[in-house]
Amino acid sequence: MEETAAKPRRSGGGGRQCCICHERRPALKRPKTLEQIATFLLRLHEKSCCINRSTEMLALKICRECFYAVFEEEIHQVIVENQLFKPGERIGIGASGGKDSTVLAYVLSELNKRHNYGLDLFLLSVDEGITGYRDDSLETVKRNEVQYGLPLKIVSYKDLYGWTMDEIVKMIGLKNNCTFCGVFRRQALDRGAALLKVDKLATGHNADDIAETVLLNILRGDIASLNHVFTYAYFKKLDYFSTECIYSPNAYRGFAREFIKDLERIRPRAILDIIKSGEDFRIATSTKMPEQGTCERCGYISSQKWCKACVLLEGLNRGMPKLGIGRSRGLNSNQMKTDKPTSRTKSIESKQCGSLDF
Ligand code: SF4
Numbered sequence: 001m002e003e004t005a006a007k008p009r010r011s012g013g014g015g016r017q018c019c020i021c022h023e024r025r026p027a028l029k030r031p032k033t034l035e036q037i038a039t040f041l042l043r044l045h046e047k048s049c050c051i052n053r054s055t056e057m058l059a060l061k062i063c064r065e066c067f068y069a070v071f072e073e074e075i076h077q078v079i080v081e082n083q084l085f086k087p088g089e090r091i092g093i094g095a096s097g098g099k100d101s102t103v104l105a106y107v108l109s110e111l112n113k114r115h116n117y118g119l120d121l122f123l124l125s126v127d128e129g130i131t132g133y134r135d136d137s138l139e140t141v142k143r144n145e146v147q148y149g150l151p152l153k154i155v156s157y158k159d160l161y162g163w164t165m166d167e168i169v170k171m172i173g174l175k176n177n178c179t180f181c182g183v184f185r186r187q188a189l190d191r192g193a194a195l196l197k198v199d200k201l202a203t204g205h206n207a208d209d210i211a212e213t214v215l216l217n218i219l220r221g222d223i224a225s226l227n228h229v230f231t232y233a234y235f236k237k238l239d240y241f242s243t244e245c246i247y248s249p250n251a252y253r254g255f256a257r258e259f260i261k262d263l264e265r266i267r268p269r270a271i272l273d274i275i276k277s278g279e280d281f282r283i284a285t286s287t288k289m290p291e292q293g294t295c296e297r298c299g300y301i302s303s304q305k306w307c308k309a310c311v312l313l314e315g316l317n318r319g320m321p322k323l324g325i326g327r328s329r330g331l332n333s334n335q336m337k338t339d340k341p342t343s344r345t346k347s348i349e350s351k352q353c354g355s356l357d358f
Pocket residue numbers: 128165177178179181182245246247248249352353354
């Protein structure tokens with residue numbers, strides 16, 4: 001189901017005006033958030049009405065302003081119902097300059113003001129050291145810092161690990177680069193969060209990317225909001241960066257993306273269904289989950305003696321970058337013999353950013 005700019009119609013199909021305000025010209029028709037809009041309308045009109053009938057739901061059209069209201073209200077409801085934040089908390093927002101994290105930063109700062117959440121918000125960015133990609137996207141984040149009035153902290157791989165991704169790729173090539181990058185990024189966010197003394201870290205992802213990740217995890221055997229993000233960012237003219245990483249392999253994720261788009265053409269709810277399936281997966285009670293501890297070397301989170309970042313870093317520094325790749329060898333090998341990684345461990349360690357913002 002596609003969001004398309006709605007052309008005015010003289011009769012039928014819900015008329016020429018927005019189905020919520022009945023005043024402005026519609027800008028979206030048959031949006032993916034149909035059910036949210038229906039819920040919004042029901043709340044608005046209490047015992048309404050036509051929207052219970054699916055044929056008429058398909059004719060719903062809304063204007064930009066009402067789309068913003070539905071989008072923001074839904075996020076607010078999720079925050080309130082799940083008690084995501086407490087007044088006085090310091091919240092870091094993972095900010096890459098991409099559309100997902102830009103929308104997250106904008107909406108969270110707006111809702112914080114509008115509903116008096118009482119949060120101290122900070123932008124946290126990771127500079128992987130990828131020339132022609134991250135340096136440009138960080139310029140966007142620096143503008144967001146000014147636009148939204150949120151303090152920004154940038155942590156870099158060079159400062160934390162002594163290596164940039166450019167240098168790592170020069171050494172290892174383009175085969176396992178995303179394993180290094182993904183492991184380092186996750187820890188860099190932890191380290192940045194500790195530096196900022198934040199209580200929680202919020203990261204932004206859209207539904208298409210989450211569905212792709214769920215599907216990829218299923219295909220790899222790693223089972224352990226919605227894509228109105230783009231529309232919102234586009235309509236609001238938010239300042240975001242949309243170029244893909246120059247080191248992105250993307251082939252496998254690209255297949256998953258195409259497959260999901262095909263599914264969506266046949267069944268418009270496919271993306272939401274895949275996400276729901278991912279949420280519904282249960283890990284067998286017999287599956288041994290890694291126990292969270294701290295790395296003996298750097299003191300950050302690890303389920304083994306050395307965290308994956310330290311193992312990978314040791315390999316780089318010794319000129320043996322394959323040391324931490326795979327399961328069979330490496331600095332935690334003694335432990336590995338007795339504590340074979342579960343599929344979930346592998347999933348956590350090897351996940352790439354792909355097209356995800358963070
Ligand atoms: Fe890092 Fe993502 Fe680029 Fe891979 S695609 S090198 S994980 S930024």
